[in-house]
Amino acid sequence: MFQQVPMVEIDGMKLVQTRAILNCIATKYNLYGKDIKERALIDMYAEGVFDLGEMIMLLPLCPPGEKDAKIMEVKEKIKNRYLPAFEKVLKSHGQDYLVGNRLSRADVHLVELLYYVEEVDPSLLASFPLLKALKSRVSSLPTVKKFLQPGSQR
16 A cells, blocks of 8 residues: 555455554454453553654664663663553553453563563563563463564564
8 A cells, every 4th residue: 555564464455554454463363452441551552662662663773972871761761651650550450461351462562562671771670570470471372482482483
């Protein structure tokens, strides 16, 4: 449609735009909540993940003279804004996942982000036991575990 990638074909439908693809896959595989309230929460958490993920992904593009300050700024946001918010959600309802006590696309996105956070500074997760547990739980799912193996087909 927009002459771009990523492009996937799902059930005969050609899709572009990352979020459209993610929403389609999440809906197809029951990772997108049971009702509009759960979907709204999943979208909200996923957008927060995307906001922080974008900050992290842009770090290598910082000019050398600004890079250290930018890394410190992003680390501050990780430690004092984003991770506490996600930890609070898990703590507030005492369940294993962000929404509805079952795996959703928000959990998958968050775990991916936690791997990025560890690349920035592994110590950033130290104060967030529920997030570390979520990362371990999701990473231990058979299909995710297989995906995370070096050399796995992606």
